[in-house]
Amino acid sequence: MDGKFESYDAEQRAMIDWLTGRSPDARHAIAQDLNFDFAEDVFEWILTQPDCDLATAASYFWRTEPFDLLENSAYRSEDSLTVQRLIDRVNAGFYSRSEIFYGGQEPREGEEVDSSTLEEAELLREFAHDHKASNLPWTLPEALVPPFGHRAVRISDEEDPDKSEELGKLFAGLGTGSGLIPAEAMGADPPPGKMPQPAQQFTVGKKAAASSRSPFTPFYLYIAFVAAGWGLIYVFDPPRHVYTVMLCCCLGFARATFTQVRFGMKEKADKRVQTVSMERSVGSARVKPQGIYILDSNGNYGWEFANWDRLQPDGGGLGLNYRGAPWPDSMLDLPRGPWRIPDYVETPKLIFDPKRKVQDIYAVDYFLFISDKMKTLLEEFAPKSCEYLLCETEFSNGKTGPRIWLCSVVDSYRKAVDVENSPLIRVTQWGGYMISGGADWHFLPDVLKGTQLFRLVEYAGSIFCDQTFKDLCKDRGIKGTSFQQVGFLPK
Structure with a gap:
């Protein structure tokens, strides 16, 4: 299908393919090392995932040097618009997951929270106050000011950029690190016939492509003209009138170049605004029957593991890894997939x-930790959808803790989404879904057959529920839930 990400270059598509289905922690770890110059589309994909952690959004925001961006928004309109869209999502509550601890960009030795990030936050507040916030394209969302979150990132060795050879190749193709990356490693189409193919140095090609479509191309050409012209004059020492002609040309071309650059930047910004407006108008024009949501928790954790590293022999924590767990025949085969406890x-x-209130639901990795109250609801309305394991709990003061169950949703469905009518979904070469945010997924009632809690085989990391289940949680007073709408179920 012609999805939004079809136009991405091979390097970025390869990274997005690798990230598809990975945990929010893995995506956060990758985003920390991505090169801003060569991974714009990868960042967009990561930041528009429904379960993207707030720490990931904050890290991106502060890496953009927001004070300089706001102060010079007229000259960096494209960057400012990208950040504005991020801020719109923050203010709308899009980033409901806030588990990963974020203490700023680069805390100095002895600092838990980076003082320079806090100083820049104060500069942004003062700038907004001095220039009347209503006249600025955006202002600082306080939700992005550290510290927040409660734990470190949890990733496996294959998701660690410092340990994974596969990741090293993907990063090199995106301008981080170095090395020659074979085209086939990036998932590119094989060349015709048996002609030997040289390794591809993607970073060079990316630079050239970026320059050719940049609004600053006229400026680069002007610099080249000036350097070449004066260089020739210096070498050949022509008559005096040539100096005058060259000076007039430089001044005339400078004015024309400035006009072209200004027009190019405005045109690019207008196109971006037009694209956003079209997406919003199309979304608002759709008929919206019963909603389908990603079920999550609100990130308000008041507990920690006592034996995370001892749960399994390899120290892999909870260990629900659908990539490594055995499937009956292949990754996309049913009925139950690899989500067994x-x-x-x-x-x-x-x-x-x-001192913290106990909630009825906590989402951790691909599991849920739930109370007796939540388990009763699940057993009543989704009796065949889950597996349970009673956990050991206690309060830090030594008293007996609440009854908490480890819960895994095992009811899974394949081809339950009409991807042809869900433009924000692209199907990868392995059959998984790549999502760019939004809430336009068209689910198929004939496939789901009335189920209220389920997983999608093609998007294995998330747990989905319907409007009825969401309403039940509210009616029963279930505490700690978070719902992110992703699509609709036609009646």
Whole structure:
């Protein structure tokens, strides 16, 4: 299908393919090392995932040097518009997941929170106050000011940029690190016949492509003209009138160049605004029957694991890894997929803070930790959708903790989305879904057959529920839930 990401270059598509289905922690770890110059579309994809962690959004925001961006928004209109869209999502509550600790960009030794990030935040506040916030394209969302989150990033070795050879190649293709990357490693189409193909140095090609479509191209050409012209004059020492002609040409071309650059920047910004407006108008014009949501928790955790690294022999924590777990025949085969609860060496043990209220649901990796109240609701309305394991719990003061169950949603469906009518979904070469945000997924009632809680085989990391289940959680007073609408189920 002609999805939004079809126009992405091979390097970025390869990275997005690799990220598809990975946890928010893995995407956060990758985003920390991505090169801004060569991974614009990868960043957009990461930041528009429904379960993107707030720390990932904050890290991107502060890496853009927001004070300089706001102060010079007239000259950096495209960058400012990108940040404005991020801020719109923050203010709309899009980033409901806030688990990963974020303490600023680069805390100095002895600092838990980066003082320079806090100083820049104060500069942004003062700038907004001095220039009347209503007249600025955007202002600082306080939700992005550190510190927030409660734990470190959890990733496997294959998701660690410092340990994974595969990731090293993907990063090199996006301008981080170095090395020659074979075209086939990026998932490119094989060349015709048996002609030997040289390795591709993607960073060079990307630079050239970026320059050719940049609004600053006239400026680059002007600099080349000036350098070449005066260089020739210096070498050949022509008559005096040539100096006068060259000076007039430089001044005349400078004015024309400035006009072209200004027009190019305005045109590019207008196109971006037009694209956003079209997306919003199309979305608002759709008929919206019963909603389908990603089920998550609100990120308000008041407990920690006592034995995370001892749950499995390899120290892999909870260990729900649908990429490594065995499937009956292939990754996309049903009925149950790999979401079964592992046979742990030790029962998960949770230590609760007695000063924090206990919620009915906590989402961790691909699992849910739920109360008796939530388990009763699930058993009543989705009796065949889940597996459970009773955890050990206690409060940090030594008292007996609440009854908490580890829950895995195992009811899974394949081809339950009409991708042809869901323009924000692109199907990867492995059959998985790549999502660019939004809430336009068209689910197929004939496939789901009334189920209220489920997973999609093609988008395995998330848990989905329908409007009825969402309303039930509200009616039963379930505490701690978070719902991100992703699509609709036609009646």
